[in-house]
Amino acid sequence: RTLIHKMVEVNNCLKQLDNKDIADYEHNQLMRRLRQLIAQSWHTDEIRKHRPSPVDEAKWGFAVVENSLWEGVPNYLRELNEQLEANLGYQLPVDFVPVRFTSWMGGDRDGNPNVTADITRHVLLLSRWKATDLFLKDIQVLISELSMVECTDELRDLAGAEGAQEPYRYLMKKLRSQLMETQAWLEARLKGQKLPKPAGLITQNEQLWEPLYACYKSLQACGMGIIANGELLDTLRRVKSFGVPLVRIDIRKKSPRHTEALGEMTRYLGIGDYESWSEADKQAFLIRELNSKRPLLPRQWEPSEETREVLDTCKVIAEAPRGSIAAYVISMAKTPSDVLAVHLLLKEAGIGFALPVAPLFETLDDLNNANDVMTQLLNIDWYRGFIQGKQMVLRGANLQSNYQFSVRRLDHRCSACA
CATH class of the missing domain: 1.20.1440.90 (Phosphoenolpyruvate/pyruvate domain)
Structure with a gap:
């Protein structure tokens, strides 16, 4: 930041020097200031010794x-x-x-x-x-x-x-x-x-x-x-x-963290272990809770440190002014339940607006399955009504093979169901 300020001032000095009508004393002042700024920059260490x-x-x-x-x-x-x-x-x-x-x-x-x-x-x-x-x-x-x-x-x-x-x-x-x-x-x-x-x-x-x-x-x-x-x-x-x-902020977290948090919740409630359920059972549970008007958890519950961090993150999102968060990105997304899980966690945090939740398909297999994943999601009445025709999907930066084909299919699917 320090060097940015110096470079901005150098640029301003150079702009003023372009003016051929400036007086000699003004020209000398600008040249003196330029030398000072260059010397200051030269003797400033631009490489930090500590991790930011x-x-x-x-x-x-x-x-x-x-x-x-x-x-x-x-x-x-x-x-x-x-x-x-x-x-x-x-x-x-x-x-x-x-x-x-x-x-x-x-x-x-x-x-x-x-x-x-x-x-x-x-x-x-x-x-x-x-x-x-x-x-x-x-x-x-x-x-x-x-x-x-x-x-x-x-x-x-x-x-x-x-x-x-x-x-x-x-x-x-x-x-x-x-x-x-x-x-x-x-x-x-x-x-x-x-x-x-x-x-x-x-x-x-x-x-x-x-x-x-x-x-x-x-x-x-x-x-x-x-x-x-x-x-x-x-x-x-x-x-x-x-x-x-x-600037808006993207929240990004790996999908297993959400699965683990929901597993701890269901075990506490005595209704089973979410982590061991089939995908169909997970979706049924999540859709039921998303449609429910009551909270899932009692206020006095004390989760583990890891689950507390997941819940606190959702609470921060819910408390932030609308428009401060751009999207919640789910790393290593693989299934429809990965997306529904985040929506339920945000609902539990008391979010008062529809935040975009974006699955990030990071492996080639996940990208090839993305069309089926999004088709299942868009066939859910609650989900289709909630997103109101808007869906964000991300792909891994290193994926190349089959990329165009998979994205074309996915784009067609999202457009058809919007």
């Missing part, structure tokens, strides 16, 4: 967003919009989102055994904190810029009597207060403090989008499109591309 923690990896990923993507995404969309307008007479919608960012950092306990439920919770909080920090900077710029008085009746109603003099600034200051309150709460959580959620806590993108978009529509309606399409539009596009989570 999952939190360190996540922080590096957030630094890439802050130093590159935060400016890069709206700049790219602005250029794309200009080209479309010049060549096709078409303008991109304000809410156009060509890309969203997802990370495995802090969520992949298969690739990194040091990732735990506590680590995932910490990274999710840290990601939200960084998003809040970046949006605070954007809102501060908008407070400075949106000094206009003329607005629509809709915006005037939103601003109320208090904001009648400067309605745009009033709404931006109100949003700034919410962001500051949210950031303070997130900082406390990152320090291990358990505080009640403040009334204005920002957890959903709509809380950012609505006041910003109201200002945008008002400016456009009042003939101030040149202002609306400046920093305000960039911020709106960041809300759509990054939003409250900044």
Whole structure:
């Protein structure tokens, strides 16, 4: 991260040197600063001597967003919009989102055994904190810029009597207060403090989008499109591309861990050993429990450490703001019950939304069987209704043979049942 900051500043110096109209003293200052930055970089050890923690990896990923993507995404969309307008007479919608960012950092306990439920919770909080920090900077710029008085009746109603003099600034200051309150709460959580959620806590993108978009529509309606399409539009596009989570996280865990956890549960309940059941019996049990309105486990149950980790991970997912988790990826998926098991564990954790659960077929045999696995899943009424025509499937990165044939069959099956 340190070297990234230095390289960014080097790039800024070089851009300024391209200006042939700069004065000699400015040229000398820039050259002096370049020498300093190069010397600093040269004497900085870019190779770490210690293995980075999952939190360190996540922080590096957030630094890439802050130093590159935060400016890069709206700049790219602005250029794309200009080209479309010049060549096709078409303008991109304000809410156009060509890309969203997802990370495995802090969520992949298969690739990194040091990732735990506590680590995932910490990274999710840290990601939200960084998003809040970046949006605070954007809102501060908008407070400075949106000094206009003329607005629509809709915006005037939103601003109320208090904001009648400067309605745009009033709404931006109100949003700034919410962001500051949210950031303070997130900082406390990152320090291990358990505080009640403040009334204005920002957890959903709509809380950012609505006041910003109201200002945008008002400016456009009042003939101030040149202002609306400046920093305000960039911020709106960041809300759509990054939003409250900044980057979404993929959770990844091996299928045997879920099987072992359910085996421990069924043994505790005295209904048999899930691990030894046939695939048909597993599916029957899972579908029955997924359709049931009662919880499977009593609250006072104390599982083993391994099962507790599985359940805690599902609880972290259930407690995270909607949109923070991109998908739950099941490594070494082989059977329909591997997918249904995760859905049941998430249900037990109290998840309030339909999270995509993606089987990862990692061996050639598993990939060749993937069509049959997905056919069985899509023939289950509960499952087909739950996924609402959307299914994510992953394959092992090293698989080559029979890949195209298997994927074509699988794609046809998923499309037919969607």
